[in-house]
Amino acid sequence: MYIDLSGKRALVTASTGGISLAIAHGLAESGAEVIINGRSDDSVNHGLETLRSALPAANLRGVAANLDSAQGVETLLKQVAGVDILVNNAGIYGPQPFDEVDDATWDRFWQTNVMSGVRLSRALLPAMMTKGWGRVVFISSESARNIPADMIHYGVSKTAQLALSRGLAKYAAGSGVTVNSVLPGPTMSDGFEAMMQEEMAKTGKSLEELAKAFVMAERPASVIQRAATVEEVANMVVYVCSPQASATSGAALRVDGGVVDDIV
Incomplete structure (x- = not known):
């Protein structure tokens, strides 16, 4: 299958390393203009250097913004006029006993893992719908389906992404825009x-x-x-962002290696 994203502009949040950098690589390799994002200029520059080393001809730029607040999202949006592809990857995780997770921690996970995607989708999705083409992808986790006892606050935020993604797919119904979630499992x-x-x-x-x-x-x-490797996860995301995936929307697509014991 040949995926051609020439002429498309993609924003991948928190994309300076790991799975998200592999996603940015895959989108750029397929011809998209890719905007990468990180919390600092240093991390963004490192991500850009890594991608340019591998893909010298790629059309890339970076924006430094911490997406854990409305102000951080606004900083990013001031430098991103519009996109065809939005990959909501920004997220934090960390194990902690449930009775030790205070309100501030719950709010920090909610603001970063859920509200960053809410705010960016609210700002960027309508123009995609008007244009008649777009892709929105939430990078969730197998923890959305298999809530870890030592990271309940994280699991709840990842389950919320599935609800958000499904709801937005219905909101965009018939517009030519698809909205999906991708659920990685253990990944190197x-x-x-x-x-x-x-x-x-x-x-x-x-x-x-x-x-x-x-x-x-x-x-x-x-x-x-x-x-899984980061490339294996990125392959699913790039496919979901492609024209070939036009009939896939509102789905929770697992790249978990079968960790979730479920046939659907």
Whole structure:
């Protein structure tokens, strides 16, 4: 399948590393103009350098803005006139016992993981609908379906993204704009690699070996019995953003390796 996104402009939020940088790479490789976003100029510049090194001819630019508040989203929107593709990836996570998660933490997760996508979709979706073409994608998580006991606040925010995505798909019905969620499972991202550095040094095992051991211990329902690569997740996102995915909307598309034990 040849995916051609020439002439399309894409915004990928929090896209300076990991899964989101792979998504930006995939969209740019398919011909889209890609706007990457990070919290700081340094992180944005690093992401741009990484992409330009791999794709010298790519049409790229970056905007530094922290999307955990309305003000941060407004900062981004002032520099983004309009897009054809919006990938809502901005998010935070972290384990914490439920009884220790205070209101401020709940609000911080809600503002970053949910409201950033609400605000950006509210600002950018109507123009897509008027134009008759667009793609909105929320990067959720298998934790939206398989709520982790040690990250209930995170799981709730990810489930909310599924409801938001489905509702927006109905809102955009018949307009030529699709709205979907993609649900990664255990993935060998930059964050996972950083977490495993000490273990790799201590055991001499590769990242792939440690990731597989993690999956078998913590997600034994996995069908592929390993962690996904960031490219495997990005492939699904790029497809959903493509013209070929025009009949897919309102869906929660899992790239979880079969961790969620469900046939639908």
